Amino acid sequence: MAPTSPSANRDASRRHLSIPRLIIAVVVVGALGVGGFMTVSSWGAARAAASVDPWFAGYADVTATPSLAFESPANTAGRDVVLSFIVAGTDTPCTPSWGTFYSLQEAAEALDLDRRVARVKQLGGEVVVSFGGAINDELSTSCTEPKKLVSAYTDVLDYYDVSTIDLDVEAANLTDAAAGERRAAAIATLQANRRDDEKPLAVWLTLPVAPSGLTEDGTTAVAQMLEAGVDLAGVNVMTMDYGDRDDSETMAETSISALTATHQQLLTLYQRADMPLTDATVWTKMGATPMIGQNDVRAEVFTLEDAADLQAFATQKKLARLSMWSLNRDRTCSANYADLTRVSDSCSGIEQNGASFATILGDGLTGRPQAGGLKTTTPEPIAEVAVDDPATSPYPIWATEGTYVKDTKIVWHGNVYQAKYWTQGDLPDDPVLQSTETPWTLIGPVLPGDAPYVxxxxxxxxxxxxxxxxxxxxxxxxxxxxxxxxxxxxxxxxxxxxxxxxxxxxxxxxxxxxxxxxxxxxxxxxxxxxxxxxxxx
Missing domain, CATH: 2.10.10 (Seminal Fluid Protein  PDC-109 (Domain B))
Incomplete structure (x- = not known):
């Protein structure tokens, strides 16, 4: 996908026997080849997820012109807000700034930001501060001194008295592996310090996504956080600006594909971090942020119908969070805005007929951002592997020594897989991070009513x-x-x-x-x- 993000808009101004006996032999050999009865990887588990209360909060671009009165939301969908973006200062990289334009104190004076944040809280809202974006340096990218880096993050949290942060890591900030390690270490320290002070901190990692899931840099960013000991509230993917997508799909359908692929990746990442989680729990540690209306990629337009479809999927799967880029853009452009395919900071580029993306995406999401910091992620019990039975399997059961040509369907551990190309010896449920690493595509589970393979x-x-x-x-x-x-x-x-x-x-x-x-x-x-x-x- 294109490396654009919420911030890109602003910064532009930013895989000898009878035949039946042979099949049975294949089943037995296949099972023995991987250890027979063993524990299944977390993505195969089906334990109910822990209780989750999903929340909605749109991004508000603090330094965009015209200024958005996020402190006076038109409805409850705007009650909570994600303020963006805190970045490193241009000349003083360990000093947090709003978009490099204002220090915290300067924003208080020039934008009346302190008073507006206080008003949000006065009205019962919660404020999330987002660090990073596509264009400027996130603090960890340019501030290389560990103590000063922790101090910079701490200053922002203390100044605005917030308990939820959003790390929007993309573009150069995402490809810089050293910065990623600094970021993970600093956030782990910050989270531990606040836990000691009985001030839990919810940490969201926001990353770009393709229809096939997180990029390699994205999965590395998550792995760095988990390795450092950060207890992520969740991973929020930017379901926008795909560039390379199936034009026959709606933007909601592409976004659902991206979320489903990311879910599979997170299952693997948590397993590798010795923190196995169930399928259902991982959904509750995910979020989605579409770019409403016209995206930076001209052929991509996220409609009100897409918003309703994405919201329905998020509700079904119990995603912990939905956001959008941005509250500033949640309105129809005026008649004076001539080229609607050119992205605007202050309108969506489509006719909304009085409808609100925030209202549609936030429908029924009554949770609050800070609740994520009150939960501690712990390893979950792993179910025993499903034992495949040829008497109930709709396709032959995979075998270690078998060779499979393109489009062959098999059954393994209770699921149906299809070969993408010739393969031998590749586990269908091998926990890979990128779909290109496996010759198998997961089609879905073996269903109770499936007829046995004959x-x-x-x-x-x-x-x-x-x-x-x-x-x-x-x-x-x-x-x-x-x-x-x-x-x-x-x-x-x-x-x-x-x-x-x-x-x-x-x-x-x-x-x-x-x-x-x-x-x-x-x-x-x-x-x-x-x-x-x-x-x-």
Whole structure:
């Protein structure tokens, strides 16, 4: 995806046996190959998630012009707000500033920011402070002295008396691995200090996302935080500015794909950090932030319908948070704004007809940001692995020594997977971080009503029975038991049963369901299919 983010707008001004017995043997060998009964990885668990009270808070661009009166929300959807962005000072990198334009004190004077923050709280709202953005240096990027870095973060938290922070890490801030390590160490220290003072701190890590999930830099950022001991309230992904996406999908559909992929990555990251979490719990440690209306990528427009669809998905999965970029833009552009495909800081670029993105996205989300800091993430019990049974599996069960060609479907640990390309020995549920690291695509679980896999067959006599002494050539068809096979090339003595495990190296291939149906049809119409002969020597 393009490395733009909420901040980009502002900074522009910013994967000998009978055939049935063979299948059973494959199941047994496959299970033994990975240890038989073992604990399943966290993403396969289905324990109910801990109670979660999702919240909504839109981003408000503090230094944008015209200024947004976030302190006077039009409705309860604007009650809580994420103020953006605190960054490193231009000349004094360990000094926090608003967008490099104002120190904390200068913002109090020039923007009346202190008074406006106080008003939000007076009205029962909560303030989240966001650090970073796409254009300027996040504090950890340019402040290289650990003590001063912790002090800089602490100054902001103390100054605005906030208990929830948002780390918007992208662009150069995200690709700088050393900065990531400094950031993780500083936040871990900050969180520990505040815990000692009985002032829990909720930490959100906001990252760019592609339809395929977090980038490698993104997963590294999460891993750095977990390794340092940061107890993340969650990972918030910027469901926007994809660039490379399926244009036949709506923006909500692409966002749901991105969230689903990120969920899988987080399951793996927490497992690698010796903090296994259930599938349901990981959803409650995620958030989504769309860019409402016209995105920086001209072909991408997030509509009011997209907002409703994303909100419904978030509610179903119990995502802890929804946000949006930005509250400043939650209105129809005026008639004087000529080019609606050019992103505006102060309007959405689409006709909203009086509707509010904040109201749609925030519908039913009654939780509050600071509650995330009151919860401690702990390892969760891991369920035993699902034992696959050929009597209930809709596809053959994966085996270690099996070879699988593109589009082959198999069952493994209670789930159905499909091969993206030729593969052998690659675990279907290998905990990878990027989809490109595995030849398998998870399709979904084996369902209670699934019919068991049945090897396609034809009546005895439809074709000659396979004989090891016979020479077969390309196109010859035989039966092994009742299972039909066709020779791919010259063969003698090679049993077709090997094709079940090694279709590429076997001179035989099993007939497809469509081919078998055609044979059955021709048999009904007037005798067995002709034209198939075998040669003997």
């Amino acid at each position: 090897q396609p067959s034809l009546p005895v006599g439809t074709y000659p029975a396979w004989d090891g002494a016979t020479v077969y050539r390309d196109g010859d068809r035989v039966l092994l038991g009742t299972v039909p096979f066709e020779a791919k090339y010259y063969s003698q003595g090679d049993s077709p049963e090997a094709a079940a495990l090694s279709p590429d190296s076997s001179p035989w291939r099993a007939l497809t369901a469509a081919e078998i149906a055609a044979v059955e049809s021709s048999t009904v119409d007037g005798g067995a299919e002709g034209g198939t002969a075998v040669a003997t020597e």
